[in-house]
Amino acid sequence: MRPNPTLAELMPRSATERPTLLACRGLLKTYRKGPVSVPVLQGVDLAVRAGEMLAIIGQSGSGKSTLLHLLGTLDQPDAGEVHFEGHRIDNLPASGRDLLRNRYFGMIFQAYHLTPEMTALENVLLPAMIRYGVFSYWTQARKLKAQATAILERVGLGKRLHHKPRELSGGEMQRAAIARALMNSPKLLLADEPTGNLDQANGEGILDLLGELNQQAGLTIVMVTHDSAIAARAHRTVTLVEGRMQDAGRRAA
Amino acid sequence: MYKLILCLRYLRTRYIALASVVSVMLGVATMIVVNAVMAGFAHEMQDRIHGILSDLVVESRSLDGIADAPGHMAKIREVAGQYIAGMTPTANVPAMLGFQVGDQYVNKQITLIGIDEATYSSVSDFGQYLQHPENRKQLDFKLKEQGYDQYDHQAENPALATAREQMRIAGWKWRRQISQWRKPIDTTVTPPGATTPSAENSNALASADPFLATTPATQEVFDPLTEQHTGAVLGISIGSYRAASGADQFLVLPGDDVEITYPSAGRPPKPLSAKFTVTDFYESKMNEYDASFVFVPLAKMQELRGMIDPITQVGNFNSIQIKVKPGVDPAMVRDLLQATFQPEYIVVSTWMDKQGPLLAAVSMETAVLNVLLFMIIAVAGFGILAIFFMIVVEKTRDIGILKSLGASSRGVMGIFLSYGLTLGVVGSGVGLFGGLLFVKYINEIADGLGKLTGQKVFDPSIYYFYRIPTIVEPFTVTWIALGAMAIAVLASILPAWRAARLHPVSALRWE
Numbered sequence: 001m002r003p004n005p006t007l008a009e010l011m012p013r014s015a016t017e018r019p020t021l022l023a024c025r026g027l028l029k030t031y032r033k034g035p036v037s038v039p040v041l042q043g044v045d046l047a048v049r050a051g052e053m054l055a056i057i058g059q060s061g062s063g064k065s066t067l068l069h070l071l072g073t074l075d076q077p078d079a080g081e082v083h084f085e086g087h088r089i090d091n092l093p094a095s096g097r098d099l100l101r102n103r104y105f106g107m108i109f110q111a112y113h114l115t116p117e118m119t120a121l122e123n124v125l126l127p128a129m130i131r132y133g134v135f136s137y138w139t140q141a142r143k144l145k146a147q148a149t150a151i152l153e154r155v156g157l158g159k160r161l162h163h164k165p166r167e168l169s170g171g172e173m174q175r176a177a178i179a180r181a182l183m184n185s186p187k188l189l190l191a192d193e194p195t196g197n198l199d200q201a202n203g204e205g206i207l208d209l210l211g212e213l214n215q216q217a218g219l220t221i222v223m224v225t226h227d228s229a230i231a232a233r234a235h236r237t238v239t240l241v242e243g244r245m246q247d248a249g250r251r252a253a
Numbered sequence: 254m255y256k257l258i259l260c261l262r263y264l265r266t267r268y269i270a271l272a273s274v275v276s277v278m279l280g281v282a283t284m285i286v287v288n289a290v291m292a293g294f295a296h297e298m299q300d301r302i303h304g305i306l307s308d309l310v311v312e313s314r315s316l317d318g319i320a321d322a323p324g325h326m327a328k329i330r331e332v333a334g335q336y337i338a339g340m341t342p343t344a345n346v347p348a349m350l351g352f353q354v355g356d357q358y359v360n361k362q363i364t365l366i367g368i369d370e371a372t373y374s375s376v377s378d379f380g381q382y383l384q385h386p387e388n389r390k391q392l393d394f395k396l397k398e399q400g401y402d403q404y405d406h407q408a409e410n411p412a413l414a415t416a417r418e419q420m421r422i423a424g425w426k427w428r429r430q431i432s433q434w435r436k437p438i439d440t441t442v443t444p445p446g447a448t449t450p451s452a453e454n455s456n457a458l459a460s461a462d463p464f465l466a467t468t469p470a471t472q473e474v475f476d477p478l479t480e481q482h483t484g485a486v487l488g489i490s491i492g493s494y495r496a497a498s499g500a501d502q503f504l505v506l507p508g509d510d511v512e513i514t515y516p517s518a519g520r521p522p523k524p525l526s527a528k529f530t531v532t533d534f535y536e537s538k539m540n541e542y543d544a545s546f547v548f549v550p551l552a553k554m555q556e557l558r559g560m561i562d563p564i565t566q567v568g569n570f571n572s573i574q575i576k577v578k579p580g581v582d583p584a585m586v587r588d589l590l591q592a593t594f595q596p597e598y599i600v601v602s603t604w605m606d607k608q609g610p611l612l613a614a615v616s617m618e619t620a621v622l623n624v625l626l627f628m629i630i631a632v633a634g635f636g637i638l639a640i641f642f643m644i645v646v647e648k649t650r651d652i653g654i655l656k657s658l659g660a661s662s663r664g665v666m667g668i669f670l671s672y673g674l675t676l677g678v679v680g681s682g683v684g685l686f687g688g689l690l691f692v693k694y695i696n697e698i699a700d701g702l703g704k705l706t707g708q709k710v711f712d713p714s715i716y717y718f719y720r721i722p723t724i725v726e727p728f729t730v731t732w733i734a735l736g737a738m739a740i741a742v743l744a745s746i747l748p749a750w751r752a753a754r755l756h757p758v759s760a761l762r763w764e
Contacts, residue, residue: 074657074757095661102659113654113761117262129255130660137254180658 020086021220022048022071022188027080029066029243040066042243043080048188053214053221055231058240064224065192067240071222072105072190073097084188102131106181110193112173114165120176121161124148127183151179155209171202178209182219189213191223195230207233255660256667259651263644263672264679270672273640274680274741276633281684281737282691284626288729289692291619293722298539299612304378305537306604307341307574308583311590313599316346317518318569320562325573332593336581339375342570343368344554348515350547352492352505358512359504361491363547365515367554370394376576379548382407383486384420384507384534394484394550396532399424401507407538415500420507428508428530432477482510483553484532490544492531497709507531513547518558518569527557630737634744637676641669641748652752653760666753673745677738685734692723 029041040063048054058064069075071082073089082090089100101107114123128144129137137144152161155175157168165173174194181189191210195203211233213219223234231237239246264270311329313319322342329340348365351358370392374380383389384402401423403416422430492505505511509531516522529549537543555561555568562569577583583603591601605612645652652665691698699710699721 069758072657074761098656098659098661100659101657107657109761113650113657115259115651115654117259117266122258126255126655127658129258130655130658130664132254134254134257 018049018051020047020083021050021052022046022082022084022222024067024071024082025080027067027070027082028078029063029070029075030078040243041070041077044240044243044245046071046238046245048220048222050187050220051214051218052236053211053234054223055234055237056222056224056240057226057228057231057237058224059226062240063243064226064240068190068192068222068224072107073100074107102127103184104187106178106184106186106189108174108177108181108189108191108194110196112165112170112177112197114173114176114180116165119162119164120152120157120168120172120179121145121148123165123176124152124179124183126180131184148179148183151182152176155179155182169202170198171205174198174202174206175209178206178213182213187220189219189221191221193225194223195225195227203230255655256664256671259655259668260671260675263648263668264675267644270637270640270644270676271679273633273636274676274683276636277630277677277680277737277741278684278687280626280630280633281681281733282688283629284623284733285685285688285725285730286691286695287622287626288619288733289688289723289725290695290721291615291622292724292726292729295612295615295619296724297722298615301537301539302608302611303604304382305539305542306607307376308577309575309587309590309601309603310572310607311575311594311599311601312572313570314597316516316522316571318344318560318571319598320565320569321567322570322573323567325570328593329573329575329590333586333589336577336586336589337575338578339372339576341369341372341376341574342551342572343373343574344551344558344560344569344571346515346558346571348513348547350487350491350511350513352509352511354504362545363488363491363513364545365513365554366546366548367551368548369551373548373574376574379535382535382537384489384536388486388533392486392533394486394532396428396481396484396508396530397424399426401533405536407536415498417501417503419503423507425508427506428481429478431509435477477510481530481532482528483530483549485511485513485529486533486535486548487511487531488543488546489534489536490540491547492534505531507533513549515554515558518560525557627736630740633680634740637673637741637744638747641673641745642751644672645669645748645752648752649755649760652755653757653762656755656757657761662753665755666749669745669749669752670742673742673749674738676745677741680741681734681737684737685730689725689730692725695723696720 024044024046027041027044029039031038031040044063044067046056046067056064056067066075070077070090073082073092077090080090081088084100084104089097092100114120115126118126125144125148128148132140149158149161152158155178157172157175157179160168160172160176165176168176174197178189178194189210194210195206198206207230210221210223214221221234223231225231228237311325319325326340326342330337344367346365348363349360350363351360353359368379374392380389380392383392384406385397385400386402387393387397387400399422401420403418403420405415405417487505489501492509492511493501493503495501510528511531512526512528514524514526517525535543535546535548537546551570552568560569561567575586577586583605587601587603587606594601655665656662702710
């Protein structure tokens with residue numbers, strides 16, 4: 001096994017390269033069910049630079065979703081570290097991780113995971129509702145609503161503000177989920193098979209949108225997929241095989 | 254903020270949860286109704302008992318009584334005068350009352366009470382239970398020409414009370430009529446020259462006491478058409494019964510004569526009889542009293558029983574009824590007086606002492622019912638618990654989303670706790686409203702149920718109240734509502750805690 005690179009090695013080597021936004025080192029994660037233990041991640045190192053669009057490609061069961069969860073602090077590694085903007089985040093207390101997910105990370109999932117009781121607009125406002133208390137939300141509700149409407153218009157759902165998720169198509173639901181992820185102006189977007197449930201045309205649309213966000217707003221995106229055609233849309237692709245990084249191919253940014 | 258919105262959305266989209274609240278609602282409504290009715294009954298009963306009994310009674314243990322009522326009253330006044338609003342001496346003995354119905358005599362066991370008509374009303378509500386308006390102002394034991402109430406004047410709405418048709422002719426009119434009918438019969442039965450009924454009284458006494466033997470020199474002729482015997486006020490149930498329709502049927506009316514057999518004073522007591530004319534009815538609505546009390550003038554009773562001291566000419570008495578001033582604790586005055594009198598001879602008791610077991614039984618009943626009904630709400634709490642658990646399972650993915658968006662465990666818990674609280678508030682609120690509404694219209698509901706089932710739910714012939722009495726105590730209502738809300742919240746703690754503990758990753762994977 002090749003030795004894990006140090007964090008310094010993962011940091012930018014020249015001033016022209018952008019700083020590392022998110023990095024992990026030696027991530028280990030094993031799921032246990034009674035006497036059976038399934039190793040999912042067996043020492044993963046990764047560095048994501050600010051403004052980068054990174055694809056993590058791997059087959060089902062390679063541990064790519066688990067890696068994304070660990071990067072997004074939804075789960076904690078058995079060993080290893082996750083750093084965000086140079087600060088270790090995997091060992092933060094629950095409240096710190098909640099705050100991080102709310103303010104700095106945006107997440108989108110294969111199954112969209114919109115709240116069925118809420119309209120598209122309310123779903124997008126949800127991160128802001130979580131962020132602010134009742135009173136401070138109340139005082140800036142008008143501003144936040146305008147902001148959420150603008151984001152929904154940006155993702156092409158300007159006319160579907162008051163529709164419930166069940167009244168939207170798959171593509172529209174994923175657009176709404178992206179809009180929700182963007183609500184608190186995150187620094188990093190974590191996408192777990194964002195096009196997995198969509199047909200090709202809709203999938204392309206979502207990828208175009210993600211590309212636009214990356215290009216125009218400089219949003220750092222980490223995307224997990226099993227489809228190399230989709231991964232090809234990213235600047236850089238890393239492959240995860242049985243819980244280990246295989247190579248670190250890179251395309252020109 | 255999201256807690257509020259999601260809580261409200263869940264409320265609006267999960268009607269099954271409202272089903273669990275219905276049980277809370279019913280429990281709360283039932284508790285309010287039961288408490289109101291029980292409090293109403295207890296209050297009504299206390300009121301009546303207190304109305305019938307004076308605050309304090311100074312009683313002799315002996316049936317013969319104690320001499321010198323004025324002397325005892327002076328002593329009471331000396332000891333506790335500043336607390337006392339009124340006093341009256343009475344004499345009471347067990348006795349038997351007979352009256353004629355058709356051609357047969359009906360006998361009833363009664364308590365014969367000799368009262369001082371001038372002062373008796375000042376110590377209790379005695380006056381207002383009488384049936385003639387003039388007697389209610391001041392009782393005089395004189396038969397009235399007419400004008401006896403044809404409706405229960407104590408009914409909340411006299412127009413709704415069943416008419417007492419027979420009372421229309423009660424009074425002298427009835428007496429003249431009945432005497433006219435009986436005259437030929439009486440004259441044939443009674444041999445000419447025999448003693449008249451009034452003379453019979455004195456003869457009875459004379460035979461009981463040979464030293465007092467004074468045969469009347471001249472035979473007075475008693476004419477029932479124009480004369481009455483000593484007046485007596487009968488408890489209304491003694492000479493009447495209530496038909497299933499709720500109408501009172503009278504076997505005896507004011508104007509009729511009754512025969513009372515009582516024990517004489519002295520050793521050994523001998524049964525003596527005397528005739529009295531019914532001049533009014535006493536209706537306290539406490540069946541125990543209405544079926545046994547007969548009031549006669551104290552002086553006449555002392556004379557008939559031989560309770561008058563031959564030397565001082567002062568009559569004996571059995572008890573002194575005392576009314577204390579408003580705000581004075583009768584128990585305190587009781588202790589004060591009991592210390593003054595020898596307990597071997599004289600017992601001092603408050604009206605509550607006399608009816609203690611009855612009042613205690615009512616409050617015990619209320620307490621037991623409350624415990625049982627609160628159990629019902631607790632059972633409803635378990636219903637909420639089960640339904641909440643199902644909702645948490647159903648919402649597992651949403652909980653995962655919330656956590657991935659940065660919601661804290663406490664926040665997720667808050668959603669379900671506020672959900673539980675809202676259900677509790679809704680349930681107890683609706684239950685409160687429904688219960689109070691039920692209490693307000695309880696009599697209409699009872700009537701409606703009676704019509705529907707053909708069976709009287711609230712039978713006035715049993716209870717002697719026309720309406721179901723209710724009292725809504727704000728304290729009790731508040732307590733019930735808060736208790737129900739607390740149970741709803743308690744029941745939601747466990748599911749909420751489970752929701753908060755859900756791991757975001759496994760929650761998101763959940764399909």
